[in-house]
Amino acid sequence: MAGPGEPVYVTVSALDAGHLTLPERLFVTDADPDKRSTVPSLSFLIQHPSSPASRPQRSVTNLVFDLGVKRDITGYTPAQQEHIAQRQPVTTDPDCAASLRYGAGGSTDSGKVLLDPQRDIDVVILSHVHWDHVGTPSDFGSAAFAVGSGTLDLLARGAGPLYPAELFNADEIPASRTVEFPAVPRRAAGYTEPQHTPAAPDALARLPASARHWSWKPLADAFPSTLDFFGDGSLLIIDTPGHLYGHVNLLARVAEHRYVYLGGDCCHDPRILRGERGIAEYDDGRGGTRSVHVHTAEARRALDDIAKFVKARGGRDQVEVVVAHDGEWRERNRTRFWPGRL
Template sequence: MAATSTPLPPDTENQTYLTVHALLAGGLWLPYREVFQDSLHEPPEVGSDIPFIAFLITHPTHGRALFDLGMRKAKQHAKGWPPALKETLDEFRVYGRCEEDIVDALRKGGVDPAEITKIIYRCVDTHLHWDHVGDPLPFTNAEIILGSDGKVLLDDAWPSNPNSPFMALPANMHADFIDFAEPKKYKRVAPWGPYERAVDLFGDGSLYLVDSPGHVPGHLAAATRVAPDSFVFLAGDTCHNRLCYAPGGRLVSELNHADIETARKTAKRLVELDVCYPNAVVVITHDSLRKEEMPFFPDSDLRGWAENEIEKRRRRA
């Protein structure tokens, strides 16, 4: 670890660990000009298919949470997304790509959506972009957690605003907006490794929601403690390709981030996390390589995979 790096919070004597499963929840076509700054000249036909990876997080006493909901099913496209998104959905070739959504994936693994107690919208990424919010209606007992900067998007969302690309939350769902400056009921952690601030969601060091601004207002990452001295870091849409953080030689595109200067600062923090903290394995939402490397629900959780990855990273360090 670099001498200037702030150590990640250590395990406590009676540390609680999370069980984290990866779930596939759709996919899309992403033009490279939306991914890399050095590809701005490329036409939209130049790009790649990418997955959407969501996460089921199980705490031994606080129950089950989801980090993102992924995409809506293909049959919901016409009625499920704001009309203002049509051009974007056409460019990203979304139609027909999600025959089974996250609800289907959970039920196949024996998990009823009613068991989910929290949905973390990374927009707090999870976030309020169309490919992350899915269909929240089946999650009848879930509280939605968002970054406070994302509240402005909801205050003027579709359908109240017919021109908004953001979808309003169901009226019967409670939303908890986290303000990192004054997190109130959550313990503030500042810094968390290379990041300026985070909150300890359960108060036991098992799950940190990390302020990761730039992509959209209120964008979040999540650091999940899955084993002794072992984290899986869910980086959301900090970037859309591993080359932007490992090794980090390609800048994120100005076309895909609301605040590009801040987004690039956040991406640099992810590079530092990957380089200087071998006990944290990074996973971004749309990583095609991770899709081939990781186990997926309902098969094995990520603990064994993460421990193997961390051992390899420590041997290289």
């Protein structure tokens, strides 16, 4: 535990949470039209040196960012399953819960449980509620859920012709234990979010005391809207709405002058992060074009913001950026999966 005035750091560990297969032409420019790549849907365990609100006897708050693919594919709606059929092969073993219990690879050989998702996870933050990030929320029966503004309304009602309600499970996450981050006051022209849902008092009580005072503030001339999750600068929520309504990223301070940026689906290919490719656009079936993002211009702006922050903080040696579907990163960093650390 840091003393008064001392900087607070968190630890970050990667978690396997299933794989899916993406056609390259839908995600990056100058793509091979026939190439399909099987990629991870990564989750992350973040540990903060504080007592969780619901377990004051403990000295560590365990937070999971994204839950990956459901263990049981039949838990998806029929419309979701039609979409998943186009992303085969899909693998679900190990899922997020198994990776937490048994560590890298999810092996049960030792029989030792590292973390029990039902008892030991205090908070789940979802970057957004696409099928390959929502996982199996019932595995986290004592956790509070934190999501972007408008998420609960999106799950219940959908949002326009490209995001109909049938693409989501209305009861995907436990509403009684879910808190939406505050609505962001300023948006790009033409960007209208689903309705914000106020938090139930019982849900808010499960979160750090700082949750009562959350507000969006700019950071380092790079990110227009950030929120200090624990109130000590160790974990910032970054508003990144381009991919889907309510989409957020995380910025974790893991050491002095060193950060891990968890990008969710700000992009789907590491070549976009490196500036080698752009975001693909394709026929939307309605006489126009679209990308895999709800607002492509906002998605591009978010990538520019990330690049500005990385440059301002000393480059990629100081700020490690990891997006959810980066298979290259997964293969290079197997030792940094739980119980290893980034």
